Amino acid sequence: MTPAxxxxxxxxxxxxxxxxxxxxxxxxxxxTDIIVSDGGSHDRTFEVAxxxxxxxxxxxxxxxxxxxxxxxxLAERDFILFLHADNELAAGALEQICDHxxxxxxxxxxxxxxxxxxxxxxxxxxxxxxxxxxMPFGDQAxxxxxxxxxxxxxxxxxxxxxDVELSQRLRKLTKPVLLNGPITIDARxxxxxxxxxxxxxxxxxxxxxxxxxxxxxxxxxxxxx
Numbered sequence: 001m002t003p004a005x006x007x008x009x010x011x012x013x014x015x016x017x018x019x020x021x022x023x024x025x026x027x028x029x030x031x032t033d034i035i036v037s038d039g040g041s042h043d044r045t046f047e048v049a050x051x052x053x054x055x056x057x058x059x060x061x062x063x064x065x066x067x068x069x070x071x072x073x074l075a076e077r078d079f080i081l082f083l084h085a086d087n088e089l090a091a092g093a094l095e096q097i098c099d100h101x102x103x104x105x106x107x108x109x110x111x112x113x114x115x116x117x118x119x120x121x122x123x124x125x126x127x128x129x130x131x132x133x134x135m136p137f138g139d140q141a142x143x144x145x146x147x148x149x150x151x152x153x154x155x156x157x158x159x160x161x162x163d164v165e166l167s168q169r170l171r172k173l174t175k176p177v178l179l180n181g182p183i184t185i186d187a188r189x190x191x192x193x194x195x196x197x198x199x200x201x202x203x204x205x206x207x208x209x210x211x212x213x214x215x216x217x218x219x220x221x222x223x224x225x
Contacts, residue, residue, distance in 0.1 A: 001101040003030030003094035006079045006143070009071035010036045010054075011064050015085035016043040018186060020052040025088035025184075027053050030095070037071035039063065045085075064138070065155035065162030072146075072154060081143040086186040089141065096179040097143055104174045105144040107136030108181030118195050119187065130178045134171040138163035141183045144170065159219035161209050 008026045012019055019036070026034050036049035039062035049057040060070035068082050079097060083089065093108060100106070109127050112119040130136045142163060152169055155162045170176065190198045205218050 001078065001098045003098065004032045005077045006031060006081055006094050006097060007033040007035060007072075007075035007077040007146070008081050008083055008089075009068055009075065010034070010049075010083050010085050011039065011060075011067035011071065012036055012041060012045050012049065012085045013039045013062065014041045014043045014045060016041070016045045016048045018086040019045055019048050021088055022083060022085050023049065023052040023054050025090075026083065028091050029089045029093050031089075033075065033077050035071040035074055037067040039067045063157060063159060065157045068162075069154040069157065072149060075146055078146055079143050080146050080149055081141055082138065083141050083183075084139050084185075086188070087139060087141060088184040090181050090183070093141070093179070093181050093183070096181070100177050100179065103177040104148050105142065105170050106130075106177035106179060107140035107142050108179050108183045110140060110185050111182040112185045112187050112190070114187040114191075116187075116195070119190070122190075122195075122199065123182075127178060130176060134175050135164065135167050136176055136178075137167075139183070139185055141181070142167070148173075158215035160205070160215045160222055161218060162215075164206070164209060165215075 008031045010022055023034055034054045035056045036054045037058050037060045038046050039060055056074055058070055060067040072080050107130055110123045136142050156165045205222055
């Protein structure tokens with residue numbers, strides 16, 4: 001198995017400023033099948049995807065789960081890795097998957113792109129969540145064997161928490177592998193809201209979902225609509 005045996009799917013919505021870095025990171029990691037699934041951007045995201053080297057650029061109905069499923073339908077490799085448009089793969093990330101090709105699914109450690117020490121605690125906590133709760137989130141670049149992903153029916157097409165819902169189903173079958181990566185993450189959402197406020201907001205939504213609050217209601221809270 002080589003990095004060429006892994007399809008990268010990137011869902012986008014108005015990501016013209018960050019997408020090129022994400023696609024280039026996948027190319028530098030050795031990916032040859034990169035699918036950008038756009039949910040109706042009003043900026044140059046679609047053009048940037050093509051210009052930056054994506055193999056395929058598809059138009060999808062909006063919604064991250066819907067978009068990732070649309071992209072995954074075109075995946076032609078043994079594994080699918082779902083990469084957020086503001087995240088970047090380390091150069092050796094795909095090789096790490098190849099070194100664990102017996103694994104069914106997994107995710108990566110993170111590096112939040114800031115020198116502030118508080119982010120190191122967040123990175124540690126997110127790695128702990130994968131190791132002990134068997135629960136990767138989407139911004140850890142979940143990867144899964146294509147046959148297993150299709151057997152499970154892909155992501156639930158819900159407006160929020162599609163990554164958590166998929167991880168819940170996958171961990172019932174087998175535990176995820178946590179690879180060193182790292183996945184580099186833009187710190188913009190924490191910087192915009194404040195680290196503590198954004199972290200508490202994330203925890204609140206996670207706990208509400210586990211308590212049975214609907215994804216539709218959580219989406220309205222998260223996106224403010």
